[in-house]
Every structure is written in C-alpha cells, then in structure tokens.
Amino acid sequence: MEEKKRKIGVYICHCGGNISDHVDVEEVRRRIEKEYGVTVAKTSMFTCSDASQNEMMKDIQEQGLDGMVVASCSPKLHLTTFRNLSTRAGLNPFQYVQVNIREQCSWAHSDDHQGATCKAANLVGAGIEKALRQEALQPIRVTSVKRVLVIGAGIAGLRAAIELADLGVEVFVVEREARTGGWVAELGEMFPAGKVGSELAASLLAEARKRPNVTLFLNAELAEKSGHIGEFELAIRVRPPGLAEETVRIQVGAMLVTTGFAEYEPKPGEYAFGQPGVVTLSQFEKLLQEGDGRLLHQGREVRTVAFIYCVGSRQCGEGEDLNRWCSRFCCSAACHQAVLAAKRFPGLRSYHFYRDMRTYGKFETIYEEAGKTGSVFLRFHEERPPRVERDGDSLRVVVQDLLTGGDEVALEADLVVLVTGMTARANDALTRVLKLPLGADRFYNEIHPKLRPVETVIDGVYIAGACQGPKNAGESVVSSLAAVAKAAALLIKGYVDLQPFVAYVRADVCTWCGKCQPACPYGAIEKVAYGDKEVARVIDVLCKGCGACLPPCPVDATQLKGYTDGQVEAMIDVLAREAEHER
Amino acid sequence: MSEFKPRILVFSTDNVSDPGIDLAGRNKMHYPASVFVVSLPCSSGVKPRWIVRAIDRGFDGVFIAADGSDCSLVPDCTRRTAATVAAAQALLKERSLEPARVKMAAVCSVCAESFQKHMAAFSEALRKLGPSQRGPAGSVAGRG
Ligand SMILES: Cc1cc2nc3c(=O)[nH]c(=O)nc-3n(C[C@H](O)[C@H](O)[C@H](O)COP(=O)(O)OP(=O)(O)OC[C@H]3O[C@@H](n4cnc5c(N)ncnc54)[C@H](O)[C@@H]3O)c2cc1C
Numbered sequence: 001m002e003e004k005k006r007k008i009g010v011y012i013c014h015c016g017g018n019i020s021d022h023v024d025v026e027e028v029r030r031r032i033e034k035e036y037g038v039t040v041a042k043t044s045m046f047t048c049s050d051a052s053q054n055e056m057m058k059d060i061q062e063q064g065l066d067g068m069v070v071a072s073c074s075p076k077l078h079l080t081t082f083r084n085l086s087t088r089a090g091l092n093p094f095q096y097v098q099v100n101i102r103e104q105c106s107w108a109h110s111d112d113h114q115g116a117t118c119k120a121a122n123l124v125g126a127g128i129e130k131a132l133r134q135e136a137l138q139p140i141r142v143t144s145v146k147r148v149l150v151i152g153a154g155i156a157g158l159r160a161a162i163e164l165a166d167l168g169v170e171v172f173v174v175e176r177e178a179r180t181g182g183w184v185a186e187l188g189e190m191f192p193a194g195k196v197g198s199e200l201a202a203s204l205l206a207e208a209r210k211r212p213n214v215t216l217f218l219n220a221e222l223a224e225k226s227g228h229i230g231e232f233e234l235a236i237r238v239r240p241p242g243l244a245e246e247t248v249r250i251q252v253g254a255m256l257v258t259t260g261f262a263e264y265e266p267k268p269g270e271y272a273f274g275q276p277g278v279v280t281l282s283q284f285e286k287l288l289q290e291g292d293g294r295l296l297h298q299g300r301e302v303r304t305v306a307f308i309y310c311v312g313s314r315q316c317g318e319g320e321d322l323n324r325w326c327s328r329f330c331c332s333a334a335c336h337q338a339v340l341a342a343k344r345f346p347g348l349r350s351y352h353f354y355r356d357m358r359t360y361g362k363f364e365t366i367y368e369e370a371g372k373t374g375s376v377f378l379r380f381h382e383e384r385p386p387r388v389e390r391d392g393d394s395l396r397v398v399v400q401d402l403l404t405g406g407d408e409v410a411l412e413a414d415l416v417v418l419v420t421g422m423t424a425r426a427n428d429a430l431t432r433v434l435k436l437p438l439g440a441d442r443f444y445n446e447i448h449p450k451l452r453p454v455e456t457v458i459d460g461v462y463i464a465g466a467c468q469g470p471k472n473a474g475e476s477v478v479s480s481l482a483a484v485a486k487a488a489a490l491l492i493k494g495y496v497d498l499q500p501f502v503a504y505v506r507a508d509v510c511t512w513c514g515k516c517q518p519a520c521p522y523g524a525i526e527k528v529a530y531g532d533k534e535v536a537r538v539i540d541v542l543c544k545g546c547g548a549c550l551p552p553c554p555v556d557a558t559q560l561k562g563y564t565d566g567q568v569e570a571m572i573d574v575l576a577r578e579a580e581h582e583r
Numbered sequence: 584m585s586e587f588k589p590r591i592l593v594f595s596t597d598n599v600s601d602p603g604i605d606l607a608g609r610n611k612m613h614y615p616a617s618v619f620v621v622s623l624p625c626s627s628g629v630k631p632r633w634i635v636r637a638i639d640r641g642f643d644g645v646f647i648a649a650d651g652s653d654c655s656l657v658p659d660c661t662r663r664t665a666a667t668v669a670a671a672q673a674l675l676k677e678r679s680l681e682p683a684r685v686k687m688a689a690v691c692s693v694c695a696e697s698f699q700k701h702m703a704a705f706s707e708a709l710r711k712l713g714p715s716q717r718g719p720a721g722s723v724a725g726r727g
C-alpha cells in the first residue's frame with residue numbers, strides 16, 4: 001500500500017448533542033482507534049470550536065500527523081474550516097477527510113441509535129481508509145474575471161452593484177421589470193428614519209448610473225449559464241417592450257442573486273379578503289401616499305382602520321406548505337404606517353389586532369409611538385383569530401381580546417388592513433438555470449445560516465436580501481454587502497484556487513486505446529509519447545474532475561485524485577463490513 | 584438471524600444529490616441505517632467494477648443517486664450513468680446475481696423526500712430478492 005506508515009488523527013464530534021444524542025461517539029472512537037494508521041483518536045463537544053481546533057493543530061505538529069479525519073457535519077459546512085486548520089498546522093489540506101455523521105447519520109437515523117452508531121463507525125473507518133491513501137496535493141489555479149452579475153435590482157441588488165463598482169469590479173445588473181428599486185421604489189416614508197422609499201430607490205439608481213463600470217439591463221433575465229466560479233459564461237435575454245428580443249453573452253467570475261420576495265396574497269375569503277374595504281399592507285401603504293387631507297378608499301372616507309396582524313405568517317397547524325415563519329418587517333411596518341396615518345389624518349382611529357408584537361430591537365420605539373398617537377391594541381390567541389363580518393356597508397371585526405381577559409369585542413371599521421407577510425417570489429426559471437437549492441419555505445437556501453450566510457452550494461453564486469428569507473430593507477442591505485465582500489474577495493485576487501482532485505493517467509498501464517479522449521467533456525485528454533509507446537495524459541487546468549474518463553478505460557489507467565480505485569474500493573470494503581451484532 | 588435489513592451502497596454526488604441527502608437528514612426524514620453513502624464529483628465517474636465489488640463484499644444493492652439533468656459537469660450525464668448501470672448489471676449476471684440489485688435515479692439538491700422514498704422502495708425490492716449471494720458465479724456464500 002503506502003511506503004511509510006501514515007499517521008492519521010481522527011476527531012469525532014458530539015456537535016453539542018446533534019450527533020451524540022443519537023450516536024454513541026465514544027463507542028465509535030473505541031471501534032476505530034485500533035485501525036491501521038490511526039495515531040490519535042479523540043471525541044470533542046464541538047470540533048469546530050477554537051479550543052478543539054487548537055488541540056488538533058497541536059496534535060498535527062507534535063505527533064507529526066500526515067492525515068486527518070473529522071467526523072462531524074456535512075462537508076458543505078466545515079470542509080473549508082478544517083482544510084484551513086490543516087494548512088495553518090502544516091498538514092497538506094487535501095490530506096484532510098471530512099466524514100458526515102450528522103446530516104447523513106445521526107439526524108437521518110435519530111430513530112435507530114444502535115444502527116446510527118454502527119453506521120457512524122463504518123463511515124469513520126471508510127474516511128480513515130481514504131486518508132491513508134491520500135497523497136499531498138497542490139491546488140490548481142484558474143484566473144477569475146473581475147466581473148459580477150447581480151440578478152435583481154431591488155435595494156439589495158442596487159446597493160451591491162454600487163459597492164462592487166467602487167471596489168473596481170465590473171458589474172452587470174439584470175432586472176426583470178422595466179424599472180429598478182423593487183418594493184422600495186413603491187414605498188412612501190419608511191421605518192426607521194422616515195426616508196421616502198421611492199426617493200431612496202431613485203438615488204440608488206442615480207448612484208449606480210454614475211459609475212461607468214455598472215451596466216444595467218432592464219426587462220432582462222438570465223437565460224443560460226455554463227462554466228464555473230471564476231469564469232461563468234452567461235446569456236442574458238433582454239426583451240425591450242415593442243422591440244426585438246436580444247441575447248447578450250457575458251463572462252463573469254461570480255453572481256449575486258438579489259431577487260427579493262412576494263407579498264403574501266390572502267386566500268379568497270381569508271379575513272373577508274376580496275370584499276370591498278379589505279386590503280393588504282402594501283395596498284394600504286399606497287392609500288396613505290395618495291390620501292390628500294382625507295384618507296380615502298374607493299371614494300369613501302376612512303375614519304376607522306382595523307389592522308389584523310400575522311396574515312400569511314406564523315401559520316400553525318398541520319400541513320406541508322404552511323408559512324411557518326415570522327415575516328419580521330410587518331409588525332414594525334404596520335405600527336409605522338399607523339403613526340404616519342395618525343399624523344396625516346388627525347382624528348383617524350387605528351385598532352391593531354395582533355398575536356405578539358415583534359417590533360424588535362430599535363423598532364420598539366415605533367410601537368411606543370403608535371400607542372402615543374392613539375393606536376389601540378387588542379391581542380388575540382393564534383387559535384382564535386379575529387372574524388371579519390360585513391354588515392351592510394360597514395365591516396365589523398370581532399375578537400376575543402386577551403388583554404381584557406378574553407372578552408369578546410366587536411368593532412366597526414371602514415377599512416380592514418391585513419398585515420400581510422413575505423413569501424418567496426416565484427422564480428422557477430432562474431432557479432433552474434442556476435440550480436439553486438430552495439428551503440422547505442421556498443426561499444433560497446444559504447450553506448449555513450450562521451457561518452456561511454450568503455454562500456450557496458453553487459460555488460461563486462451568492463444570495464442576499466429578501467430572496468433568502470424575510471428581511472427589512474436595512475437587513476437586506478447588510479446581507480447584500482456581505483455578499484459583496486465574499487464576491488470581491490474572490491475576484492480581486494484575480495484567481496481562484498480550484499480543488500486539485502483532477503484525473504491522471506497511470507502511464508505505465510496505459511496502452512492508448514483512445515477511449516478516454518472522447519469521453520472527456522472538456523477536451524482535457526491528449527496523446528503523448530511515453531518511452532516507446534503512446535499514452536493518454538490529462539491537462540490539469542482543463543480537467544474539472546468529473547471522472548467521466550474513468551468508466552471507459554479497459555485497464556483502469558485513468559484515475560481520479562481523491563477517488564482512486566484504491567481509495568474507493570477500500571472505502572467500499574469497510575462500509576460493507578458488518579458489526580458482530582448485525583449478523 | 585435477525586430480520587433481514589438490506590445493506591445499500593449509495594453513490595451520491597458532491598454538488599447535486601449529496602445536498603439532497605443532507606436535506607433529508609436535516610429534516611429528520613428517516614431511512615434505514617443500513618444505507619451508506621459515498622460521494623463522488625459526478626455520477627458519470629462511477630465505475631462498474633466498484634458496483635460489483637460492493638455486491639461482492641456484502642452489499643445487497645447499489646443505488647446511484649445520479650446528477651440527472653442538474654449535472655453541471657457532464658452534459659449527457661444521465662446517458663453515461665445509465666451505461667455504467669447496464670455494464671454493472673451485465674457483470675452481475677455473469678456471476679448469477681440479479682441485475683435488479685443495481686438501480687439509479689436522479690436525486691436533485693432538494694430531493695430529500697424523493698431520496699427517502701427511493702430508499703424505502705429499494706429496500707423493499709431487495710428484501711424480496713433476499714440477501715445477495717456473494718462471490719463468483721456458483722459459490723453461494725452465506726451471510727456473516
Ligand atoms: C408594504 C411594505 C412596506 C414595507 N415597509 C418597509 C419599511 O418601512 N422599512 C423597511 O426597512 N422595509 C420595509 N419593507 C420591506 C422591504 O420592502 C424589503 O426589505 C426590501 O424590498 C427587500 O429588498 P430586496 O432587494 O431584497 O427585494 P425586492 O425589493 O423584492 O427587489 C427584488 C428585485 O429583483 C427583481 N427580480 C426578481 N426576480 C428576478 C429575476 N429572475 N431576474 C431579474 N430580476 C428579478 C425584482 O423585479 C425586484 O426589482 C416593506 C415591505 C412592504 C411589502
């Protein structure tokens with residue numbers, strides 16, 4: 001096998017209890033500690049904690065480890081963390097192997113502790129076999145073009161475009177609509193600070209336009225994508241109204257997805273939605289902006305408004321596609337609109353039917369101000385939501401008010417405002433082109449909500465703003481600037497280090513039958529002389545490491561680094577092994 | 584012998600099916616703990632000899648959670664993976680083993696539910712076939 005006996009360090013993570021509640025990690029450690037090549041075998045409450053990382057670094061240096069296995073979560077989360085740790089400690093980062101015993105073991109088998117423990121031991125064993133056969137590798141560098149595509153020109157996208165341009169990156173922005181600004185462009189005075197949304201959107205557009213390195217495509221969508229991080233080849237479809245459709249081809253190094261959200265659309269009849277006098281939050285916002293001296297709805301003056309909160313948010317009960325999330329912005333937005341309404345239309349009465357008041361952080365003062373400007377608050381239980389009844393020309397809201405001991409209160413209102421939440425915007429075509437994963441809530445999914453909040457599983461594609469989940473405007477911009485930092489850090493370097501797990505040819509075995517060459521989708525295989533015979537050779541930078549050249553080779557001369565026959569077969573052998581009690 | 588739990592080897596792919604399988608775990612969607620996943624860059628890289636080896640060494644079935652049309656590496660990934668499955672099935676037949684022990688289906692990065700269903704259905708199919716008879720044709724090796 002290998003000439004010199006390898007020294008492998010194995011670390012098994014409790015992940016708080018996420019793993020150890022279902023997998024006996026000590027038992028796993030006992031089962032693998034005697035495996036060939038294992039020099040260190042430890043368990044840790046959190047392998048990703050600073051203390052554990054320091055201990056691993058110390059082990060690498062003091063014990064002279066030349067391979068490491070961490071059995072914890074999905075490689076999507078911490079592969080990079082531990083590779084970086086390896087580099088810092090002087091271990092070749094590609095001799096580190098991540099074993100997933102959380103998503104693919106403890107969580108998937110939380111109903112079978114013994115099965116999960118046996119499986120974890122086998123998975124770790126397979127990881128050790130892989131590490132034993134992993135040579136040191138150097139990354140392959142590809143140039144990255146200093147250009148970014150921003151998809152969606154709402155506040156998140158525009159703000160990102162400006163910032164990227166100022167960092168010296170060339171920016172393309174595609175916006176599906178005929179105008180930029182997203183939802184913010186429609187808004188009047190916004191919370192907090194009271195800036196007018198439409199003015200804010202206009203000033204962002206003006207700023208973007210000032211920059212020569214920003215190109216904006218309106219009525220446009222991303223139609224095709226190929227290539228990879230550093231060098232994506234894209235086709236943008238532009239459909240100017242009344243003009244011929246046009247396809248523009250560009251090359252970018254990274255992409256930001258800032259496609260925003262849709263307002264929840266109440267079902268017909270939900271709180272009498274569809275009847276005159278019942279509107280959504282955004283419809284009310286428009287009435288506020290239009291109202292001149294008097295608040296009017298369909299020609300009639302509104303003197304009493306009833307706000308009903310959590311419409312389309314925090315839905316409870318049974319069912320797959322309920323909107324279980326809190327939409328974050330709406331408590332603050334509704335209170336803010338009530339304050340504006342009270343100031344603009346003296347004498348207007350506002351009644352708020354709410355579940356919990358979530359004017360979190362600094363927005364608490366908006367709630368306070370609403371109270372001071374005459375808003376009255378009535379609290380309902382999630383299982384006893386208010387009823388909206390129509391009585392001739394007027395509407396009545398009936399609720400059991402928890403604040404007055406559950407008394408039934410009935411209230412006449414000229415206008416009922418449903419405080420509608422955020423839902424994912426329908427974006428099937430884009431999702432398909434980018435192959436972006438959606439969460440169960442249908443918003444785009446980041447790799448990790450805390451540690452990698454704007455990255456996706458597609459390298460070089462970042463998400464930001466409300467397309468990720470409910471966010472107010474400020475929060476949307478915070479995430480878009482985070483995505484800017486990630487994208488710029490990648491592109492300004494001018495290169496991306498790609499994984500060195502590429503194919504190679506065992507020249508001694510190869511007899512050039514020519515089968516691998518047409519099997520390679522990237523033209524990465526050439527014929528070269530080797531002694532007095534001809535053999536295949538892999539051109540590193542062209543190889544994407546797909547392994548498509550492996551099956552056609554009749555003599556197993558083509559091999560893929562990190563997935564050699566030796567590695568894969570040794571892993572299969574260990575995984576096939578059954579523990580005593582399983583037989 | 585306790586109840587027969589078919590041992591299944593799954594070849595998944597780093598960027599497409601593996602995230603889908605992760606999602607199943609994240610959502611606590613259970614499937615048998617006798618399902619083991621080895622992740623590769625792309626299902627076009629699975630070698631027939633690996634599949635045969637898995638059965639030889641004691642797996643009752645091999646499932647390729649293929650990239651399908653989501654593959655960002657190989658345009659005709661599905662066709663190639665299907666060819667690998669056919670080649671492996673031919674090798675199994677030479678050893679008097681049932682070709683139905685190899686199965687492929689596309690599993691996308693959010694296909695948690697479909698993965699769970701595939702595992703249930705494949706386990707059931709393998710239970711009906713019974714434990715694999717390992718070793719070269721003719722030598723019917725028992726389990727354990
Ligand atoms: C009634 C109402 C009042 C609000 N009031 C406030 C407030 O006072 N304060 C506050 O902080 N927040 C408020 N918000 C929330 C605020 O609107 C959002 O936080 C903000 O709009 C999110 O910005 P975004 O850029 O992520 O998304 P969006 O504003 O939704 O912009 C997304 C953009 O992407 C485009 N797009 C979508 N799909 C594609 C595609 N496939 N290709 C190209 N382009 C695409 C869209 O056309 C749109 O222009 C309010 C929201 C509503 C509904």
